[in-house]
Amino acid sequence: MDLQKGQKLKLSELSPSGKVTVHVAVQMRDGEADTTCFGVDAEGKLSDDRYFIFYNQLRSPEGAIVMESGNDGTTFSMDLDNLPDTIQKLVITVAADGCLMRDIASGIISLTGGALSADYTFSGDQFNQERALILCELYKKDHIWRYSVVSSGFNGGLDALLAYFGGEVAQPQNPAPVPVPPPVVPKVNLSKISLKKSGDSHKIDLHKNSGEIHVNLNWNAGKRGLFRGGAIDLDLACMYRLKNGKKGVIQALGNAFGSATSEPFILLDQDDRSGNSVGGENMYFKRPEQIEFAVVFAYIYDGVPNWRSTDAAVLLQQQGAPDIEIRIDNPNSQERFCVLASLSGSSGHLEVKREDRFFSGHRQVDDYYHFGFRWVAGHK
Structure with missing residues (x-):
């Protein structure tokens, strides 16, 4: 089935087992794009950086989220029933590397469960100066996993997305000592x-x-x-x-x-x-x-x-x-x-x-x- 921006559905309509895949394929006119998945808590925060799935961390600790990248895009294999209760939402994003979202020639998000699939297509014509997109969300409401097409632009890049979800980019050197310990914030190494x-x-x-x-x-x-x-x-x-x-x-x-x-x-x-x-x-x-x-x-x-x-x-x-x-x-x-x-x-x-x-x-x-x-x- 074809989906529209803002459309929602219950994942049980696709997969009663709780096992689904999300495939993202983005073709850029210039530059590259990095696809990632944020596993966040009920407050929408990355309270455990092991659930930030990206090119330096391809799976969650228990294997409930596994990321594979290839010439035809990025696939996230998900076993939602095997996620810890602290993870209430999975957010799929794409961030620009040396380009803007308006440079997207074509893009598609495909949600698959069993023999059924739901697709959403998009392009750079929908955006201007944005450097990242929140593409879709898989979230738990009333103990039921649901899916929503977001397709919302984000002015910052991947580091800004990380900060938005409560994380922090790890610095190459330790900061100078401070008299009062700062709050604990997940730090992720984005360098590659x-x-x-x-x-x-x-x-x-x-x-x-x-x-x-x-x-x-x-x-x-x-x-x-x-x-x-x-x-x-x-x-x-x-x-x-x-x-x-x-x-x-x-x-x-x-x-x-x-x-x-x-x-x-x-x-x-x-x-x-x-x-x-x-x-x-x-x-x-x-x-x-x-x-x-x-x-x-x-x-x-x-x-x-x-x-x-x-x-x-x-x-x-x-x-x-x-x-x-x-x-x-x-x-x-x-x-x-x-x-x-x-x-x-x-x-x-x-x-x-x-x-x-x-x-x-x-x-x-x-x-x-x-x-x-x-x-x-x-x-x-």
């Missing part, structure tokens, strides 16, 4: 660096930002035709060379998962063969200061090599530093191996560079980056 083009890079200061680097690979296994005929097996891996000259490969193939407590101090946590794991695959560089050079790559072990259909993305995280995002969005390559990033260590820094290079196999990756391994057949 997207390496969008091959050769884009960012330096991590290992003196300032110490500790492990967490590399997460996640992809969508449930909404593309590619996966209906059998789940794809997309693997995270790396080739490394330490400053002491030792080198090797970390990957599920051959059970070379590495170690967190001994050299190379690089650990791969699991082999997610379907992409159904909410956490995806994770690699931890426990002592990044020991890296001389490494390449982080993903390869399609099983399935048709179609990178666009995977909606895959890699996120590099380190406490005290902005998250670094690299999306696999090259639509042309039919090769199975994609080198996502290189890590180059020197003088207390680690430079992360987007590679965006595709190869047919391990040996071709090795030949290009000159590690000099001897290769034999392996399996998992």
Whole structure:
């Protein structure tokens, strides 16, 4: 069914189970847009920042809200009956990044429960100087979950939305001490660096930002035709060379998962063969200061090599530093191996560079980056 601005409905009309999805697709004429979900209390405030679902926090603690982003938009999978009683409303928003809401070429919100769906379409013609929108709300009234199309413009961006709901953007440095402790306000780190083009890079200061680097690979296994005929097996891996000259490969193939407590101090946590794991695959560089050079790559072990259909993305995280995002969005390559990033260590820094290079196999990756391994057949 098609909905109008201001229209309301009971969610039981779509899904008696309380499980629904909200899909938001926004095409911008210029810039980008970030879609988020605020889980607020009866006062309309973000009293628990774990229920602010956005690009740095993709799920609520119990998994009742899970966010997935891909080339066709952002999807929130919701199990409303599994939310704590403190969460009385879920607010879906979209905020501009380098543009205004009037730059929206087209947009749609699709609420789905079971076999039924309700859609609302919108465009930038309805707005002027606004930098964010409150798109819709799922709220509880008289113990019944309901849905409302809001589509209301908001003058500020994502940080202003966060403040509106009672949160605060975390600052990179601690503020100066004050004699009286301020009220407790949820603080959220909105910083993110997207390496969008091959050769884009960012330096991590290992003196300032110490500790492990967490590399997460996640992809969508449930909404593309590619996966209906059998789940794809997309693997995270790396080739490394330490400053002491030792080198090797970390990957599920051959059970070379590495170690967190001994050299190379690089650990791969699991082999997610379907992409159904909410956490995806994770690699931890426990002592990044020991890296001389490494390449982080993903390869399609099983399935048709179609990178666009995977909606895959890699996120590099380190406490005290902005998250670094690299999306696999090259639509042309039919090769199975994609080198996502290189890590180059020197003088207390680690430079992360987007590679965006595709190869047919391990040996071709090795030949290009000159590690000099001897290769034999392996399996998992």
